[in-house]
Amino acid sequence: MQTIAPGIRQLDTLIGGWSGVTAGFLIDGPQPALVETGARSSADTVVAALEAAGVGRADLRWLVLTHIHLDHAGAVGDLARAFPEATVVVHERGARHLADPTRLIDSAALVYGPLLDGLYGRMLPVAEDRLVAAADGHRIDLGGGRHLRLVDSPGHAKHHHAVLDEHTGTLLVGDAAGVRLPEMRHLRPAAPPPDFDLEQATASLHRFVELRPERVVLTHYGEVGEPEAVLREAEAILHQWVAVAEAVTARHAAAGVEEIAAALADAFLDPDEDLPDAVREKVETLNGVHSNAAGIARYLQRRARPQAS
Ligand SMILES: [Zn+2]
Structure with a gap:
């Protein structure tokens, strides 16, 4: 401890x-x-x-x-x-x-x-x-x-x-x-x-x-x-991740979680960060790009619904 x-x-x-x-x-x-x-x-x-x-x-x-x-x-x-x-x-x-x-x-x-x-x-x-x-x-x-x-x-x-x-x-x-x-x-x-x-x-x-x-x-x-500073960073990255997902759905309204996940991985998985594979596995299991893509996609759908009707 x-x-x-x-x-x-x-x-x-x-x-x-x-x-x-x-x-x-x-x-x-x-x-x-x-x-x-x-x-x-x-x-x-x-x-x-x-x-x-x-x-x-x-x-x-x-x-x-x-x-x-x-x-x-x-x-x-x-x-x-x-x-x-x-x-x-x-x-x-x-x-x-x-x-x-x-x-x-x-x-x-x-x-x-x-x-x-x-x-x-x-x-x-x-x-x-x-x-x-x-x-x-x-x-x-x-x-x-x-x-x-x-x-x-x-x-x-x-x-x-x-x-x-x-x-x-x-x-x-x-x-x-x-x-x-x-x-x-x-x-x-x-x-x-x-x-x-x-x-x-x-x-x-x-x-x-x-x-x-x-x-x-x-x-x-x-x-x-x-x-x-950390809390401001947390807010900034949320906006950045959602913006990338929004750009995908703006290009292709029917974009699914897989496409959003691929775009998020492209934008944010820092190839220079040089994380050992074991660490990468921990992060992806705990809080994977795919899970975030699914959560953000669902949020964007929910947000769009009132305007759709
Ligand atoms: Zn949780």
Whole structure:
């Protein structure tokens, strides 16, 4: 575990056996919290990391999710069983999917295909009396004067909160500012189907800037640079990626996801970045160009619909 701010330790969930892809965050306090659970396939790793950090089975008080995508929330049912005193805090739009993950798993099966069982694993339900369905501004009390504040931040997903540690000004942004693994020079947007929405995503980034955080931390993966510059970069790349997709559909209205993905790869996969194949594989699996193409295509279709009628 790596201390990234006073009282905040970052742990590596080692999804798929890969390091430096998906983080969790242990926030100290009399009633400590874990933000992000990782995928279900990471549950044993996360339990062991918390135990090694001295968090006993009865000690952990909060399990906080940025959103319910399976790489962030898949282990929540296992961790709720492992830490019986922990209450799960999730966006109000995601809560019912934790109580009954059937639909969540069905839609994940469509998006992930064989990776669902091969990489992510499914999700155990969480008992309703262990769940808090939280709205924007919800504060989680860790005791000793420490609070986490949830910041509604749709765009990547409609059930997304960033988590602000008020004590240190650390903003855990989940996937709302994109992805940058330690080996990567550039941020990559995280614009998957079905929810990706450019206007919502940029509005969320503006909210983050207004919070004036001391540091911005991605779940994939870790702290990134000067906060305001990073958040502006995240907005700029979103506009750039959407613009490339728009140009494809402007040339050819019936352009499909494959054509958009090819154009995005041409425009943004930096041949000079010289990423090792293993890193490329991690990025493409986690946040592939194809997934972003599908999310942006769906967004463009949705945006066009009112004008079409
Ligand atoms: Zn996500």
